[in-house]
Amino acid sequence: MSALSQLIDGWITLSPSTAGVAVERYPELSRKPQSFIWHPPYFIGYNGNCEQARQELGLASSALVYGHAGQLRPYKKLVPLAERFEQIAPPGSKLLIAGLAKDGVDCALAELSNTVAALDFRSGSLTSEDFERVLTALDVFIAPYCSFLHSGALIHALSCGCVVVAPRVPFTSDLAETVGSDWVIVYNGEISAVTLAKAAASARSLAGEKPDLFTLEPSANLERLAELLASMKLRLCHAGGSHLGKK
Numbered sequence: 215m216s217a218l219s220q221l222i223d224g225w226i227t228l229s230p231s232t233a234g235v236a237v238e239r240y241p242e243l244s245r246k247p248q249s250f251i252w253h254p255p256y257f258i259g260y261n262g263n264c265e266q267a268r269q270e271l272g273l274a275s276s277a278l279v280y281g282h283a284g285q286l287r288p289y290k291k292l293v294p295l296a297e298r299f300e301q302i303a304p305p306g307s308k309l310l311i312a313g314l315a316k317d318g319v320d321c322a323l324a325e326l327s328n329t330v331a332a333l334d335f336r337s338g339s340l341t342s343e344d345f346e347r348v349l350t351a352l353d354v355f356i357a358p359y360c361s362f363l364h365s366g367a368l369i370h371a372l373s374c375g376c377v378v379v380a381p382r383v384p385f386t387s388d389l390a391e392t393v394g395s396d397w398v399i400v401y402n403g404e405i406s407a408v409t410l411a412k413a414a415a416s417a418r419s420l421a422g423e424k425p426d427l428f429t430l431e432p433s434a435n436l437e438r439l440a441e442l443l444a445s446m447k448l449r450l451c452h453a454g455g456s457h458l459g460k461k
Contacts, residue, residue, distance in 0.1 A: 222246055224446040226439075228253040228364040231384035235363060247449060249442035252392075252430040253364060256373040260346035264375075264422075267351035273310070273334075278303075278414055280356055280379075281310035283340060283348040284367055286319045291358045293322045295405065300332050302407040304414050312336040312348045349374035353417035356380075358405050372397060375424040377417045379409060397425040 219240070224247040227233045237244045260267070268275050280303065282292055292311055299309045309332050311323060320337055327335040340348070349355065355371035357380040364385050368378050372393060380386045382400040390398035396416045401409040428434055 219243070219246070223450060224248065224442055226251050226442065229385045229388040231388050232363055235384055247442055247445040249438050251432075251435045251439055253366060253369050254432050255427040255430050256370045258346055258350075258373055260343050260350055260374075262347065262350060264350055267347045270347060271310075271351050273308070273351055278307045278354075278417070279310055279352050280307060280354045280410070280413075281312070281348065281352045282356055283310075283312045283345055283352075286311065286313045286315035286323070288317050288319060289360050289362075291360050293319060293326070295356060295358050296323060296326045296330055296333050296335075298405075300330060302405065303332065303410050307410075307414070308332055308334055310334045310336070310348065310352065312338075312340060313345075314339045345370075346374060349376055352376050353421075354379055354410075354413045356405070356413075368398075369427075369430065372425050372427060375422075377413050377420060379405065379413050381405075392429050393425050393427065396420065 219242040222243075225236075225243060226248065227236060227250045229252060230250045233248055233250065262270070265275055273279060280299075282290070286292055296309060296311065299307075303309070311333070312335075315323060315337055323333070323335045324337065327333045349371050352371070353376070355368070355376040355378045357365060357368055357378065359365070359381065362383065362385070365380070368380060368386070368389065371378050377397055377399065379399045379401070382402050386398060386400045390400050397420070399409060399413045399416065
């Protein structure tokens, strides 16, 4: 990191509390100006509502649907989720997992789909529209990751109106505080029946609504960005310049 640190005049994270995680791993960053700029909401190109998305995907309109979509990799712990889902989810719930699976996840989920009645596994690459159709059809987006700093997938799911469930880490704690603990359900340790029941209750009470994501919008972060840039400029002036512009 020392060589890279010499090239950095300042740095940002995508939520307030993740800076501490970065500094813990790269202590040199503590000597550089820093701020946070929230990961912005996504513009949703899919124009259908939940009922239409479910019709297009062949899902029951009345079902309680949990799920995940996107790149399906081992660190996301979707196979253990699928293995335990029927034991911890409310009765009659469905688990829709869609996307391109890698590193053995495809075979594992395909095999589980033969024995886990609640699992609906749809393997293959997703277009942007396909991805957002799946998110729009879900009641609850689950991200049971084992390790992560930030997550664009959680922001994308919120942008589509999903209640999201994820482990408690600095990013998700910040997100729950900012967006609301009814929209962002965090848990400690392993995901449990209590967590999924709480998510189901939120999904039912918030059906048809979308979270207020204004704080995540770029316009709400411009002042903080300007302050960071001013701090960087002042530091560079005191240091007599920087690598920038050198030949």
